[in-house]
Amino acid sequence: MEKWKKITSSHLFLPVFALALLLIFNAFATPGFFSIEVQNGQLFGRIIDILNRASILIVLSMGMTFVIATGGIDISQGSVIAISGAVCCYLIGGATDGTAQMPLFVACLAAVAVCAVCGVWNGFLVSKLKIQPMVATLILMTAGRGIAMLITEGQNITVYYKPFTYIGNSIPGSPLPTTIYIAAAVVLLVVLIQKKTSVGMFVQAVGINAEAARRTGLNVTAIIFIMYIFSGMCAGVAGLMESSMIAAADPNNAGLNMEMDAILSVALGGTLLTGGRFYIGGSIIGAITIQTLTTTLYALGVSSEQLPVYKAAVVILICLLQSEKFKKIIERKSLNQKKAVKQV
């Protein structure tokens, strides 16, 4: 019983449990869910698809985790994804002969740099001007797609330059999609930062008690500022993957509502939306879980318009499970039941 309690109170319990539930469900409901085929040295299958899409979400949720840990939120990520795709595709150009105006590497770097600037804007509003994070990032959330539209001059740019598509798909000869490697690299970077610097502790301190953190000598403003820049850069990288998958810049639809999925991943991973303690591992599993849920719902024939309803149900569930009050109610109920059983 003690052991069971220890397991259930772990922050990883919820996302792992939810993921297991989804996988078990799929094992019965979706035939061939776990089958993986090898074609030309590449792996294909539902699981690979999920991991491919989840990689974008994982990268996004890394940035979101840090921002949320400081007690903030970044709802502009989805729009920044659109900006990233727009910048990159614009720089490479839509030449139909499959040539690029600019080296791919430079275009990608420029896109991420522009997204970092978006992060600077958000960080400035939140940390310097002390605007509520939700409101501050709402500005770029609404304006971002317009900016992306300005960059692409109002059109979707389709890129015919082949190497660009490798980012969101596979490099010929590689067994796994490139996205998985990118996500792994970003995660590795975050883990290294966690282990080798004090960033993690500082961010948590700011999220838990900013006033005490300031009086302990932390530069609270700078820490919050940097986290929004990091979130912008994560969205930038995610935007590259997203636009590469469709080989085009789509200012209207790229990354639409992705910030919500990222927030959901972080919350599912056990990080409280009020800030403080955060869990990288939880966010990663959370992201995979959310993507599995999305894919499962699609497989069941739920249309993309209805999808948010189901996700909303998941959000409600997570919030309930994280709520102290709800926990108390449940505890009291089960206590009463035990008492009732004893009295019988």
Added chain:
Amino acid sequence: MAEHALLTMRGICKYFPGVRALENVDFTLRAGEIHALMGENGAGKSTLIKVLTGVHAKDGGRIELEGRQIAPSSPLEAQKNNISTVYQEVNLCPNLTVAENIFIGREPKKAGRIDWKAINKRASELLRRLNLANIDVTKTLDSYSVAVQQMIAIARAVDIQAKVLILDEPTSSLDENETQRLFEVMRDLKKQGLGIIFVSHFLDQIYEVCDRVTVLRNGELVGEYEIDELPRVELISKMIGKELGDIQNMGKNASAVSDEVLIEAEGLTAFGRIKDFDLTIHKGEVVGFAGLLGSGRTETAELLFGVAKPEKGSIKMHGKEIKLSSPLDAMKHKIAFCPEDRKVQGIIGDLSVRENIIIGLQAKNGMWSHLSMKEQQRIADEYIKMLQIKVSSPEQLIKNLSGGNQQKAIIARWLVTQPDLLILDEPTRGIDIGTKTEIQKMVINLAREKQMSIIFISSEIDEMTRTCTRLAVLRDRKKVAELTGDEINSDRVMAAIAGGV
């Protein structure tokens, strides 16, 4: 005088979980008097007011207003019973006009619509009655100073046909002239037969404007006195709970102070904090800041730690002028500050004891020169042992420790940074006697053996007389005396705190 009791509170009790906030407190307010409510922090003043205004429900006792029993359960109900409160922070709407603020929620109507003419006319009449004729009631509230805003808040309170007016620290953000204007208004209202309850930490003001004073201590009634018959020193001793000449100096700190000057403050001034503050601290010296709450103790210490910036004056360290624009700046100059409000300003609750101990050093070193886990554990273990912090493991969350152990962990955080100057603001508040003594001993040892300079702030005078080698006495945001050596005894300190007489 034929004053009759306007408001009587008898046997008021109020308990919070684990805390006895009020025990059997009596309070009587007469019509046409200004009655001061005094007591140190935690004495129960604000709880008593909150019970009266319906913010808290009382756990026992009865309240009578003009002989009629009342039991307000919300501030609105208290207002209906003609009890009005004006708080320290003006709680009006700055972007509405003066007249709108006065009549908000009870606008006079004509044919179902708001009668603006009547509002403006009645508002200016009301203000004229309070000798505030030069206020344009159609201007927005924020075009006037805080003092005037406060008067407008009072005007509003008065117009709600208040019989009892509660002024909770109304003067803390006012300057001398503004305070005088407020007093005039208060005296006027008194003549009109209102009963005014006045809460303030400024002794001079209490003696200037009040008729009577009720003193509370630790949730209990000490007594009610005519202000003219109560010398200041006695008032202080009643608040602090020490009879004059009652306390023996036990084990006084007789550590040798070196001649080397560590830090010099000259003419430090910051509005609402402190005025023209001079102080020199030598190496190995324990300097106490004595004074009542709100006298400027904490506010001055914060200037020395970069929490706030002084408007005038200079701080020199080792003879060189330094600028402190953030706590981090101060830490780089080897200054440490253990704050008064442990919960809000000290502990980072959801972090472990280990993290709470090393975070100060880590912040000083910067995020890139990360202390290895092993190093962190070594430091944490060392200081947990040294200060005898009771933890189940260094990884225990600090919020789950007792107050005393939290305090020790925060002190450990600052000792880890190896400061030259350690500022301890009420380090012994709310912790058990055993730990209190430990902390006092520690302070003396640090000064004696490590030649650390310490600023010790406490409301408990005997604690200060025991540990400090020098005492700066503050009153009403000014340094009024400096005591050294044998001058440091409770009588002298209390006399200095009381001043005037």
